[in-house]
Amino acid sequence: MEILKITDLEKHNKDTVLFSAFQLTISANEIVSVHSSMNVRSALLKILMGELPASSGSIYINEKDINESKRSYLKNISVLFLDDGLYERLTVKDHLSFYQAIFSSNFPIEEVARLVQLEDKSKVRVGKLTFSEQRRLHLSRIFFQNAELIIFEEPDQNVDLETKRVFIKAARELKARGKAILVLTGNMESALAVTDTVYRLDDKGLHPIEIQSEENEEEMQEGEPEEIIIQPARFEKIPTKVNDKIVLFDPPEIDYIESSxxxxxxxxxxESYPCMFTMTELESRLIPYGFFRCHRSYIVNLQKVREVITWTRNSFTLVLNDESKSSIPLSKSKMAELKEMLGLK
Incomplete structure (x- = not known):
């Protein structure tokens, strides 16, 4: 059953494209992560909540459009915001009772306390809880609200390991209960923690991130094939490792590579991702895609270079057009090679 359907959604901020038109559907019993910058995440969340108009496109939740009935639309959404508030003078049990009452829920308080691992904190005032414990209390509201679409905004940012595990377990519990779950995050590790269905959203639109689990890799190797035929092939993806998963990136996505x-x-x-290839291997693979070994410790995507700055006769820097305007060193010997490539004298 399709819970969330996004069609041709696009957002501009004056002359800047936050994200180009994209399509996305999330069904019941499905978890999807969208990895993006903070600005993109914030805009998308506000659009989903009806607080910001989209430049174009439509959003349907259970086939309801926010323009038809905002109340019916929002009734189907439950959001765990990054900056949720709590009443510090109330106890944990007071909060759970409040959530149960406000949402007219039959979900037992004791069971929710157990799910978020706060059963031993029921009489503790919120002001005495750690930040991570407060985030778990925020999470408890989701169970009482019982909406069809659950949206998590940076759910495990700055929390302890136990709370990360609680979030992962809670997401899987909600999935098992038939909920559709959307995780909005700027951290790839968080995106991969609960699902292999991960997308990147940026000014070029929505792009799937290819994932290969090591467990699946081992399963594939268990059987003995009758015959192995090796065919020459050009593998265009660059693999990196995040936890126990291999993430495959297209060369054009890479800004630069650094050796440390x-x-x-x-x-x-x-974001920085460890790669199993050496710099020499990466240089050989990426040259056909416009990459340049600008320094012993750096390979840069020349399509991302905005400026070449000369500090002294022997000191040069490449400035990229990414959000942080990254500065990459350019060695003297490579400066001459770069000039030749660019047709400069």
Whole structure:
């Protein structure tokens, strides 16, 4: 059963494209993560909640459009905001009772307390809880509200390991109860923590992130094939590892690659991902895609370079057009090579 349907949704902020038109559907018993920048995440969440108009496109929840009936539309959404508030003078049990009453829920308080691992904190005032425990109390509201679509905004940001585990377990519990779950985050590890269905949303639209679990890899290797035929093939993806999963990136997504203590790291949209290939191997693979070994420790995507700055006769820097305007060193010997590539004298 299709719970969320997004059609041709697009948002501009003056002359800036936050995200291009995209399509997305989430069904019952499904978890989807959308990885994006903070600005994109904030705009998308406000559009979903009816607080910000989209530049174009439509959103349907249980086939209800917000323009038809905002009350019916919002009744089907439950959001765990990054900055939810709590009454610090109330106890945990007071909060749970309040949530149960306001949503007219039959969900037992004791069971919800157990699900968020706060059963031993029932008489503790919220002001005495740790930040992570307060986030778990926020999470409890989702069970009482019992909406069809659950949206998590950065659910495990700055929380302890126990709370991360509680969130993952709660998401899977909600999925088992037939809920559709959308995770909005700027952290790839958080996106991968609960699902293999991960997308990146940016000014070019919505793009699936290819995931391969090591467990699936092992299962594939268990059987002995009768015959192995090796065919020459050009593999265009660059693999990185996040926890126990292998994430595959298209070369154009990569801003630059940095080597530190013998480990190569791909830098993409402000995040760094460890790569199993050496810098020499990466250079060989990426040259056909417009990458340039600008320094012993750096490989840069020339399509992302905005400026070449000369500090002294022997000191040069490449400035990228990413959000943080990353500065990449350019060695003297490579400067001459770059000039030749660009047709400069």
């Amino acid at each position: 203590d013998g480990q190569s790291h791909l830098n993409i949209k402000g």
